[in-house]
Amino acid sequence: MKKVILYLQALCLSLSVILPLSCKQKNTEVSKEGIDQLGLKRGEIITCGPPDQEFGALAVSFETSCGQTEDFNLAMALLHSFEYDEAEKIFARIIDAQPDCAMAYWGVAMSNFHPLWTPPAEPELKKGANAIALARKITQKTNRESDYIEAISAYYTDWDKLDHPTRSQKFEKAMQQLYTSYPTDKEAAIFYALALNAAADPSDKTLSKQKKAGSILQALYSKEPNHPGIVHYIIHTFDSPELADIGLAAARKYASVAPSSAHALHMPSHIFTRLGLWDESIKSNLASVSSAQCYAEASGIKGHWDEELHGIDYLMYAYLQKGDNELAKQQWEYLKTIKEVSPVNFKVLYAFAASPSRYVLENKLWKEAATLETQPANFPWEKFPWQKAIIHFARLLGNVHTGYIDSAKAELITLHQLHDNLLAQKDTYKANQVDIQQKAGEAWIKFKEGKQDKALELMQMAAEMEDKTKKHPVTPGEVIPARELLADLLLQLNKPELALQAYEADLKTHPNRFNGLYGAGMAAEKAGKPDKAGTYYRQLVSMASPAHSTRPELVSLKQYVQQ
Incomplete structure (x- = not known):
């Protein structure tokens, strides 16, 4: 009997080299308690697109020692489209079936990272760290x-x-080391490009990391044009005025690669916004908002999903640039009805702050701007100083232009306080954004007080600061570009030549902005350059939506262009 036992032990040992799971099937290295403590998201995958869940998984091929290739590739495709909750569900399914699949825990950690969005909250950080501990x-x-x-x-x-x-x-x-160690690993290259974008310094106007990521992704794109990670990260990589045209082909491709993802339907609008392609941006975000609404209902979210608010933010921006106040106002009115959103995060509060601020400022509705409120009132605005500052900046400009200088100064004091709060949080990027608003707001106060030289100095400082700073990857752009505000000020100071230069400089980085084109036309007209004025006016009329527009500028422009 002893010989038989020894023989079976030897046989099991030898087989374990070939079939490592055969003799350790029930002897897992991770306890059920350890898995339970992760609090993994579980359930059926929720999709609001084609019935066959088109996330681009067929283009993903990620080799692991766990098997379950189809599930793992679907989880990777979801991860690449930032469908983090759904990706975690798949990784949880793999863990439930095979607790010793180390890469499934890696997937959980990646699902809680979301590098280009809001930094993970403490529960997500704990889950990611614990998942890595189990994987190790x-x-x-x-x-x-x-x-x-x-x-x-x-x-x-x-x-x-x-x-x-x-x-x-x-x-x-x-990730650079991983990319170097495995030069034939396509996924290592893709995730390295993502890591480069995540680590990029917003103040680096050379875009060195983005360019490096772009070279990696473009080389892959020529061979893998349907890979969701490649097309998605190309859009993020080239989401800047200097590089946007390089990402246009990928932007027009991504929605068809992963039509079941609300984020994939939205992402092309980042490039469309940079290039001033408003009709394409509107189409992209209408589809995304509809998909996000479907997802919220299907998943049982109480209220609205954050991705819906993100799409509305971009829709508002695009409608305003076409002069379509009717549809832009519909977005604002709809926002007023929203009282619950999940999760409440950076992009949600940004949409609530930026969308109404854009509407009143772009239309120069100064009285409405002066009384703008932070809505919904029950949201934790104190945790989001930058977003809160957008409302106070709009109020400041509204009070300045309606003659309430003391109220404008009170708003400036609030901006200073919010700036200090961000510095205390060591969030230098957002503090810098509020500093730009402070200088711009103070410039207009000085102008109304008759201190023209100081006003111009402050406004130029604000414009130069903004020129040196990359926009946040989540936002469609500044609420009002500082250089456009500088041009407005120069026009008020009766310096049309300088105003024209400022408008033209701003249109290079913010092409096809309604107020930029109109301002450039006005400045050219006042500078005695009717041909150039006509060029800008015609461009505005052809781009805008006169049939749906209540903008008075378009009525006078049509007469001017005809003459």
Whole structure:
């Protein structure tokens, strides 16, 4: 009997080299308690597109030692389209079936990272860190898998001591090493490009990391034009005035690659916005908002899903540039009906602040701007100083233009306080954004007080600061570009030549803006350049939606163009 037992042990040992799971099927290295403590999202995948869940999974091929290839590739496709909750459900399904699949825990950590959105909240950071700890415990994994796990652990290590930008840079360095170690691994290259974008410094106007990411992604795109990660990250990489035209082909491709993703339907509008392609942006975001509404209903979200608010933000911007106040106002009125959103995060509060502010400022409705309110009132605005500052900036400009200088100064004091709050939070990027608003707001106060030289100095400072800063990857753009405000001020100071130069400079980075084109035409007309004025006016009339517009500028422009 003893010989039989020894023989079976030897047989099991030898077979374990070929079939490692055969003798350890029930002896998992991760306990059920450890898995339960993660609090994984579970359930059926929710899709609001074609019935066959088209997320571009067929173009994804990620090799693991776990098997379950089809599930893993679907989870990766969802991850690449930032469908983080749905991706985590698939990774949870893999863990339930195979608790010792180390890469499934890596997937959970990646699903809680969302590098280009709001930094993870504490529960997400804890979940990601715990998932990595479990993945490290599992010995049954390849060297490549270990390297993937260590790369994302670079982000989660010391999450309670290091800030998000520092940890994003650590992740970038780790992914660079992974990319170098596995030159034929397509997914390593794609995630390295994402890491470069996540670690990019918003104040780096050379766009060095974006250009490096772009070269990697474009090389892959020529061979893999239907891979959701490649087309998605190309759009994020080239989401700047200097590079946007390079990303146009991918932007027009992405929605067809992953039509079941609300985010995939929205993302092309980032490039369309940079290039002033308003009709395409509107079409993109109408589809995204509809998909997001469907997702909220199907998933049982109480209220609205954050992705819907994100699409509305871009819709408002595009409608305003076409002069379509009727449809723009509909978005604002709809926003007023929204009282609950899940999750309440950066882009939600941004949409609530920026959309109404854009409407009143772009239309120069100064009285309405002066009395603008933060809505919904029950949202935690104190946690989002930058978004709150947008409302106060709109109020400041409204009070200035209606002659209430003391009220404008009170709003300026509030902007100073919000700026200091952001500095205390060590959020220098957003603090810089509020500083630009402070200088612009103070410039217009000085102008109304008759201090023209000081007004011009402050407004030029604001414009130069904004020129040196990249826009936030979530937003369609500044509420009002500082250089456009500078041009408005120069026009008020009866300096049409300089105003024209400022408008033209701003139109290079914000093409086809309604007020930019109209202002450039006015400045050219006052500077005695009727041909140039006509060019800008004709461009505005051809771009706008006169049939749906209540903008008085378009009525007079049609007569001017005819003459």
